[in-house]
Amino acid sequence: MTQLLAVDNLSKRFGGFVALDGISISVNPGERIGLIGPNGSGKSTLVNCICGTLQNEAGSVRFDGHLIDGTTAHQRTRRGLARTFQLPRPFASLTLADNMRIPLLYTVAARSAGRAAGDIEARCVDLLREVGLDGKANRLPRELTQVEMRKLELARAMAAEPKLLIADESMAGLTHSEVEEILTLLQRLNGQGVTIILIEHIMRAVMSFSQRLIVLVSGRKIADGDPNEVVRDPEVERAYLGQ
Amino acid sequence: MRTDLFFLICLVVGGAVFAAAIALGNDYYFFAGYVVLQYVVLSTAWNILGGYCGYVNFGSAAFFALGAYSTVAMHKLAPVPIPVLVVIGGLVSGVVGFGMGYLTLRLRGAFFAIATLALAVVLQTLIVNWDFVGGSRGAYIVRPEAIAPFGSYIKYLFLIMMLLAVGAITVARLIERSRLGYGFATIRDDELAAEACGVPTLTLKLIATTISGGLMGMAGAPFPYYIGFLQPSSAFGLDYAVNSIAMPLIGGTTSWVGPLIGAILLGSLQQIATVTISSAVNLLIVGFLLVGFVIVAPNGIVGLVDAYVRRRVGQVGRRHVKADAPKPTPGHAP
Numbered sequence: 032m033t034q035l036l037a038v039d040n041l042s043k044r045f046g047g048f049v050a051l052d053g054i055s056i057s058v059n060p061g062e063r064i065g066l067i068g069p070n071g072s073g074k075s076t077l078v079n080c081i082c083g084t085l086q087n088e089a090g091s092v093r094f095d096g097h098l099i100d101g102t103t104a105h106q107r108t109r110r111g112l113a114r115t116f117q118l119p120r121p122f123a124s125l126t127l128a129d130n131m132r133i134p135l136l137y138t139v140a141a142r143s144a145g146r147a148a149g150d151i152e153a154r155c156v157d158l159l160r161e162v163g164l165d166g167k168a169n170r171l172p173r174e175l176t177q178v179e180m181r182k183l184e185l186a187r188a189m190a191a192e193p194k195l196l197i198a199d200e201s202m203a204g205l206t207h208s209e210v211e212e213i214l215t216l217l218q219r220l221n222g223q224g225v226t227i228i229l230i231e232h233i234m235r236a237v238m239s240f241s242q243r244l245i246v247l248v249s250g251r252k253i254a255d256g257d258p259n260e261v262v263r264d265p266e267v268e269r270a271y272l273g274q
Numbered sequence: 275m276r277t278d279l280f281f282l283i284c285l286v287v288g289g290a291v292f293a294a295a296i297a298l299g300n301d302y303y304f305f306a307g308y309v310v311l312q313y314v315v316l317s318t319a320w321n322i323l324g325g326y327c328g329y330v331n332f333g334s335a336a337f338f339a340l341g342a343y344s345t346v347a348m349h350k351l352a353p354v355p356i357p358v359l360v361v362i363g364g365l366v367s368g369v370v371g372f373g374m375g376y377l378t379l380r381l382r383g384a385f386f387a388i389a390t391l392a393l394a395v396v397l398q399t400l401i402v403n404w405d406f407v408g409g410s411r412g413a414y415i416v417r418p419e420a421i422a423p424f425g426s427y428i429k430y431l432f433l434i435m436m437l438l439a440v441g442a443i444t445v446a447r448l449i450e451r452s453r454l455g456y457g458f459a460t461i462r463d464d465e466l467a468a469e470a471c472g473v474p475t476l477t478l479k480l481i482a483t484t485i486s487g488g489l490m491g492m493a494g495a496p497f498p499y500y501i502g503f504l505q506p507s508s509a510f511g512l513d514y515a516v517n518s519i520a521m522p523l524i525g526g527t528t529s530w531v532g533p534l535i536g537a538i539l540l541g542s543l544q545q546i547a548t549v550t551i552s553s554a555v556n557l558l559i560v561g562f563l564l565v566g567f568v569i570v571a572p573n574g575i576v577g578l579v580d581a582y583v584r585r586r587v588g589q590v591g592r593r594h595v596k597a598d599a600p601k602p603t604p605g606h607a608p
Contacts, residue, residue: 082470083469084466084469084470103469103474103476104466104469104470105468105469105470105471105472105473105474105475108469108470108471108472109472113470114470116466116467116470120464120466120467121463121464121467122459122460122463122464122467122468123463123464124459124462124463124528125456125459125460125463129456129459132456133456133457133460133468133471133472133473134471134472136453136456136457137453137456137457137471137472137473137474138471138472140453141472187471188470190471191471191472
């Protein structure tokens with residue numbers, strides 16, 4: 032099977048600090064992958080390097096058969112690589128519907144050489160309905176609750192019609208039932224054919240969602256495999272619980 | 275409302291204002307109106323970069339002066355009609371705007387603002403030392419007394435500035451309601467998130483600096499004919515930099531209406547103060563009003579109205595999704 036994402040020997044430094052040290056990851060289409068690691072292990076840096084927010088110094092990133100090193104974040108989004116942010120970053124001055132409209136205008140329409148205005152309007156409403164925010168289409172993001180903000184973030188990423196979605200701590204700070212809501216959303220999205228990498232600290236969510244688990248510690252990959260086996264890996268236990 | 279219809283309405287309103295000024299039978303109204311309209315263009319141009327994209331430009335006077343000095347240069351090289359000079363001034367300032375955008379692509383916030391201020395200082399120094407356009411001595415442009423069919427030349431200049439104002443407002447409104455306008459808004463709100471949504475932020479910033487600079491240059495092109503004697507201190511005047519920021523801030527920066535309201539309000543007040551008190555109090559008025567608005571209405575007059583509407587209706591936004599939006603068509607699933 033052709034890999035959707037192939038990260039090969041990726042390295043990134045911030046001055047003298049090695050954030051990523053020769054990371055290699057491969058992701059197949061349709062997979063649900065969990066990415067975990069203690070704070071400062073390099074998870075967000077890896078996401079930023081994959082998505083083009085940061086440029087890697089060594090190694091390569093190949094997405095959907097194309098080498099995407101050196102391309103900008105918006106070019107990668109247009110190729111089908113979407114992400115959510117650890118802290119929701121909505122467009123504060125735009126309504127929820129307009130927040131949806133941005134990826135539709137700049138990614139989907141650009142990809143499909145222009146989509147009719149009516150289609151975009153319909154898709155905005157549809158996306159908000161999918162995450163249960165259709166009643167608030169004309170509200171501003173500041174009027175949303177924490178879980179609604181997370182849903183908005185996910186819906187906006189979905190609006191880009193991605194092949195791969197990287198959800199960076201989409202459940203942080205949510206209650207048990209809210210975590211379930213987000214998980215259901217992600218599973219439904221995966222059911223529609225979107226490959227998902229879930230970065231999360233809530234182990235219950237990661238374990239129930241992931242088909243494969245990758246563990247990063249100090250910028251290195253220390254485990255990659257079946258979630259139940261990975262969490263019993265002595266090195267992973269050591270990284271999380273100490274000696 | 276369609277853009278061509280909006281443009282037509284603006285032209286009709288502009289024509290009515292022109293006719294009213296003629297009916298008043300005093301050329302002073304044309305002199306004062308020209309300045310107000312000039313500020314409508316300048317503040318609208320500033321708002322395309324500062325309001326829509328959130329990039330504060332302190333160098334408005336430099337773009338304005340570039341337009342004015344292009345006219346002086348062309349006057350010496352090959353005199354051409356003012357509409358052509360307006361195009362040339364717009365092109366020159368647009369190119370410089372593009373250059374400024376390119377050099378400051380990675381700057382944001384205070385750093386970008388300081389860079390634009392530095393640009394103004396550099397350009398003023400260049401003009402002061404460029405003898406061909408008068409240097410520090412200044413340059414005289416003797417305008418004809420009359421021009422057919424308008425009669426006095428100031429009426430002609432007023433009409434040109436009126437057309438420029440109509441054009442600038444139409445362009446601003448067109449941008450606001452287009453894909454470009456949405457892109458600009460995302461740059462203002464969060465560039466990182468914008469890139470993640472597929473918005474080519476760097477390209478859009480270049481477009482904004484070019485359009486904004488070009489319009490400012492267009493506003494400056496007829497200025498030498500208006501003032502008669504152009505010197506660096508008048509072309510690079512603090513008034514232009516301060517007013518083109520203050521007017522959109524007072525009117526509201528998120529819509530084309532804001533700069534228009536701000537320019538008419540503040541520009542008219544300044545003209546009244548000039549003839550009733552002194553021109554020296556102009557910037558004082560701006561200062562007081564700006565402080566007042568920052569405290570009472572930080573989002574300007576348009577923001578005040580928006581807040582009122584939100585209280586009454588309970589909803590707000592740049593645009594509203596139609597309640598009867600069509601059902602999704604097949605093939606849209608991600």
